[in-house]
Amino acid sequence: MEHMIRLDELTKRFPGQLAVDSVSMDIPEGEIVVFVGPSGCGKTTTLKMINRLIEPTSGRIFLEDEDVTRINADRLRRRIGYVIQQIGLFPHMTIASNIATVPRTLGWDKQRIAERVDELLELVGMDPEAYRDRYPKELSGGQNQRVGVARALAADPAVMLMDEPFGAVDPITRERLQNEFLRLQDEVNKTICFVTHDVDEAIKMGDRIAIFGDDHGIQQFDTPEMILSHPANEFVEDFLGSGAALKRLHLRRVREVALTAWPAAGVAEDRDTLREKLEDSEQSFLLLLDEQRQPVRWVSRRDLERGEGRMADRGLPVAAIIEPHATLHDALDEMITSNVGCAVVVDREGAYQGVVDIDPVMTAVNTLRAELRERLAVGSWHAVPTETVEEGTS
Amino acid sequence: MQALGEFLARRWPQLLELAVEHLLLVLTAIVLATFIGVMIGVLVYRSAALSSLATAMTATILTIPSLALFGLMVVWVGLGDRSAVIALTAYALLPIVRNTVTGLQGVDPAVNESAKGMGLSARARLLRIDLPLAWPVILTGVRVATMLIVSIAAIAAYIGAGGLGNWIFDGLARRGSVVAMPLIISGTLGVVAVAFILDGFYIVVGRVTTPRGIRD
Ligand SMILES: Nc1ncnc2c1ncn2[C@@H]1O[C@H](COP(=O)(O)OP(=O)(O)OP(=O)(O)O)[C@@H](O)[C@H]1O
Ligand SMILES: [Mg+2]
Secondary structure, rough: OOOOEEEEEEEEOOEEEEEEEEEEEEEOOOEEEEEEOOOOOHHHHHHHHOOOOOOOOOEEEEOOOOOOOOOOOOHHOOOOOEEEEEOOOOOOOOOHHHHHHHHHOOOOOHHHHHHHHHHHHHHOOHHHHHOOOOOOOHOOOOHHHHHHHHHHHHHOOEEEEEEEOOOOOOHHHHHHHHHHHHHHHHHHOOOOEEEEEOOHHHHHOEEEEEEEEEOOOOEEEEEEHHHHHOOHHHHHHHOOOHHHHHHHHHHHHHHHOEEEOOEEEEEEOHHHHHHHHHHHHOOEEEEOOOOOOOOEEEEEEHHHHHOOOOOHHOEOOOOEEEEOOOOOHHHHHHHHHHOOOOEEEEOOOOOEEEOOOHHHHHHHHHHHHHHHHHHHHHHHHOOOOOOEEOOOOO | HHHHHHHHHHHHHHEEEEEEEHHHHHHHHHHHHHHHHHHEEEEEHOHHHHHHHHHHHHHHHHOOOOOHHHHHHHHOOOHHHHHHHHHHHHHHHHHHHHHHHHHHHOHHHHHHHHHHOOOOOOOHHHHHHHHHHHHHHHHHHHHHHHHHHHHHHHHHHHHOOOHHHHHHHHHHOOOOOOOHHHHHHHHHHHHHHHHHEEEEEEHHHHHHHOOOOOOO
């Protein structure tokens, strides 16, 4: 199998409205391809043609080298996970029944379905015991979105289609869901088509990005690096907007950089030990951790010396906390809002891992630039499959 | 009043019998009307034009005076239960068809899209998603239809279908006699009682058949 999905000159014409104009695309197995572009450019229509919720006017769709343009649509859809912005959980069914929908349709036995449901709930970070018998209205928006993803993954489809899946949640939840999803993708390794109209989200999520234009065709289809460094035309350049250098920070994840060692100590340790730890370091703040090693407070020397009260009430709260999956862009964002000028990295369980400060961010900016220059110098970007349209029409 | 008390004390068992007859007549018609009405609703709800057509037609049935419709049924089908059930079923259709259409059209489009996107067949979507979600609204229609035909069913006695209408018509026929008033009043009260019982029954049915996730 050469490509998981192949679109061959797909066109959709609604009565009096061209929606998608001859889109061709090869999507390699295990990659996240993001469709991005202005409103009305045909992203959703293209996505829905892949699972034939919209039948193409012309062109062909291949899934695992099989021409699926004319096969039974219901059976095709059971092989493809589908997640939409409004989620569309079935309100009259429990979370477990929602997730079990496709396996039940495929005739799995009860035991296997129950096991799969629990496995998926854990995969999306929800306690099966607590959630499997609840109803969608008893969950928060973010939790419902996780269930939507679990439901789409239920029968282990090779392909997932996601239409602005994180578009309806607040920015903080969105960032968390994005990071969780990327971590999950590391485990499940699906081929994913992901629609968004947020450039930052596209750069962060995409192994490859397809930029759609106002002409309902693809302006550029390439890796985020190449799109940022070599926009195919003026349209793409305008669409990316300013701050391409800053956006490049989305290309590096926190776990890829060396964390700064920072003095940290248990909140229960005695004051002299704490003071010693702080003095042995070059920093002016000490990070206090609770019994689960979760960060709780920043304390300065003065906070240690003075003040009555419990250690856990002194100093400043720890605001900027990120997971290793976050991008350096997220980290920078957090850093700016932090009291101490750095972001605390924690693992899945929330336990302290280390700290990112501005240095690795600066280093990343420089190396990214250097890498690109080097690649351009030897012309190796030609090796990266690119598919670009001639000068934009806009 | 005293006459009524004595009358009831004496003929209580007969009243009960008629009430049961009445109840069965109504329930038979309602079960039929629910099947037919939901089926019509399912067939038309996707098209606005067909939906208004179905509502208009079932509404037209309601404008036929009940005596006239029962009369027509006697001509076509003959005297007895069968005619009464057919006529009552026809009367019960409007609320059921209308609420089925409203209920099905009210299903969240996102729910429909995700169900379709997951590869549920049209049949599975209807039976497992759309109808269960529309069910509370449909049930309300069934309840309204029931209240409507409980009183119309009294007139069915006129064509020999039995029920509490028997006493009302008896009372009318014996105008002037001592039993006329007690007959009419207890027949009428019986109809009201049957309506109350059915209403309570629907509240229970509603509780039991509405999944927790869509109860308010
Ligand atoms: N069912 C339809 N009938 C007619 N025109 C449609 C239909 N669906 C979409 N269109 C049109 O096709 C074009 C592409 O729509 P599409 O939904 O694919 O855009 P999109 O890129 O997903 O936009 P957005 O970012 O706003 O979601 C638009 O001009 C839209 O108005
Ligand atoms: Mg869209």
